[in-house]
Amino acid sequence: MTSSNIDFVYQNQIFKIKNPDSNEILLNYIRTKLKKIGSKNGCSEGGCGACTVVLGELKNNEINYKAINSCITFLPTLQGKQLILVEDLISKEGSLHPVQKAMVNYHGSQCGICTPGFVMSLFSMFKRNSKFKDNEIKDSIAGNLCRCTGYQPIIKAAKSLKNKNKFDHFSKNKKSTINLLKKINNKSIVIYNEGKKYFAPRYILELKKILKKNTNSELLSGGTDLSLIVTKERKDINSIIYMNSISELSYIKNNKKYIDIGASTPLIELESYIQKYYPDFTKILKRYGSPQIRNVATVAGNIATASPIGDCLPLLLALNAKVVLQGLKKTKILFLDDFFISYRKTKLKKGQFIHSIRIPLFRNNTFKAYKVSKRFDDDISSVCAAFNLEIVKNKVQSVRIAYGGMAAVAKRAIYCEKLLLNSLVTDEIIHKAKKALEKDFQPISDMRASKLYRIEVAKNLLEKFFAEIKQKKLIGIYA
Ligand SMILES: Cc1cc2nc3c(=O)[nH]c(=O)nc-3n(C[C@H](O)[C@H](O)[C@H](O)COP(=O)(O)OP(=O)(O)OC[C@H]3O[C@@H](n4cnc5c(N)ncnc54)[C@H](O)[C@@H]3O)c2cc1C
Ligand code: FES
Ligand code: FES
Secondary structure, eight states: OEESEEEEEETTEEEEEESOOTTOBHHHIIIIISOOOSSOOSOSSSSSOTTEEEEEEEETTEEEEEEEEGGGOBGGGGTTOEEEOGGGSSOTTSOOOHHHHHHHHTTOOSSOSSHHHHHHHHHHHHHHOSSOOHHHHHHHTTTOOOSSSOSHHHHHHHHTTTTSOOOOHHHHTHHHHHHHHHHHSSOEEEEEETTEEEEEOSSHHHHHHHHHHOTTOEEESSOTTTTHHHHTSOOOOSEEEEOTTOGGGOOEEEOSSEEEEETTOBHHHHHHHGGGTOHHHHHHHHTSSOHHHHTTOBHHHHHHHTOTTOTHHHHHHHTTOEEEEEOSSOEEEEEGGGTEEETTEESOOTTOEEEEEEEEOOSSOEEEEEEEOSSSSSOOOSEEEEEEEEEETTEEEEEEEEEESSSSSOEEOHHHHHHHTTOBOOHHHHHHHHHHHHHHOOOOOOSSOOHHHHHHHHHHHHHHHHHHHHHTSOOSTTO
16 A cells, blocks of 8 residues: 555554655654644754654564654654654643653753653653663663753662553553554555655565666665755755665574674664674664664665764674675675775665675674774764684684774775784784784874874774783773
């Protein structure tokens, strides 16, 4: 079934928007059309969390509650989901939600501009976890900034929720919400509005047909990069194809040789899945944007942007990942090494899309990754490094090292790798390998870091890697 109307569940009813503007931003719709002004606009770029709302998505007959940044979400992507705003947390009888009560009891608000966003992030954590640890509290609010209350009262409020009864009016209405979500969950969307086109196919076959006729469309996954064209550059996107309603592209599988990740899988799912195989991949993902970002952003989007500071890229290069590209007729599988051309340029052609990403499983190797940024959470890397080495009896048997933030695109340290391969790990060889990085990279200076800082950090991270494996422990202030 195809429709030009968007259906979503709001306040336990189905809401319909007829033929919306495909470039309309959800926060704008909430504040100006729904006339709910609890959600605030602080930055329009996903950086402050003031606009945080929660989406309920149907998964395995359950509702998955996800905090998102409504300031960088295109309105039509609401199709088939439940929208929960800070105004909806209060019960019909007028009593505050346990999360709101906790914020009041622990004085978690002063000027209040950030408060609705914090409440919604904590609400999402409250609904997602039956139990939560202190680090999960901090992680859940990593995408919310407060400049006057400070974080301690908010953290105390969250801790007080640990032993609270999780039954709230959303639990009470869960069955009927699921029924409503099921009713609206089964249609593809095609919108033509004032010269702008928007497609949300549900199957790969449908996607290919749309791509054939609309080769100049922008593919939209989490939108955490693409939406900024509208919110920051203030340009229109004339034709959008939304990938995340194609369930065939949302999966993580493992065939014992490699982990296979469908293009639409949100990073938050990869974060927990990959922990068992590559704990440092999870460590980097936990510092990737915020939960609001990772709830929607995808590895495919990260790869396709080919940004020099895309955090997945050095990790995937070090792990020798492959990217599966699908065209209208053919499928091409490329090593990621061969996918990037130059600054924000890839081999992806018009009419092609990223279908999936394959990460090999190295059983005998040591894989480590490090991110250095000005701020620990919710910040872009100055330098990101990934090391994947097999060392037997102190001799390097195989080596792949890649860095982000050191060149126009994430890149392997080929000279450094050559020097290390088949060498015994000694202080002298580590010294020479550090020196070789000067041959591999000529970084630039920008607002994040100077070129001198970048090259020094890159060398130090290499030394840290060897020191950590020698001492069999983590070294550093965050260890
Ligand atoms: C507040 C904030 C914090 C961020 N923090 C980080 C960070 O810490 N580290 C980091 O690396 N990045 C960060 N980013 C950047 C961004 O989140 C990532 O690049 C993200 O992975 C993009 O994925 P997406 O699914 O949102 O892509 P989208 O924005 O949907 O798309 C990005 C690009 O990829 C293309 N694309 C999307 N899906 C496909 C597909 N299946 N096939 C082909 N092309 C496709 C789109 O056409 C577009 O050109 C941040 C962004 C924001 C707003
Ligand atoms: S307004 Fe700052 S994250 Fe949305
Ligand atoms: S209460 Fe003022 S910014 Fe947080």
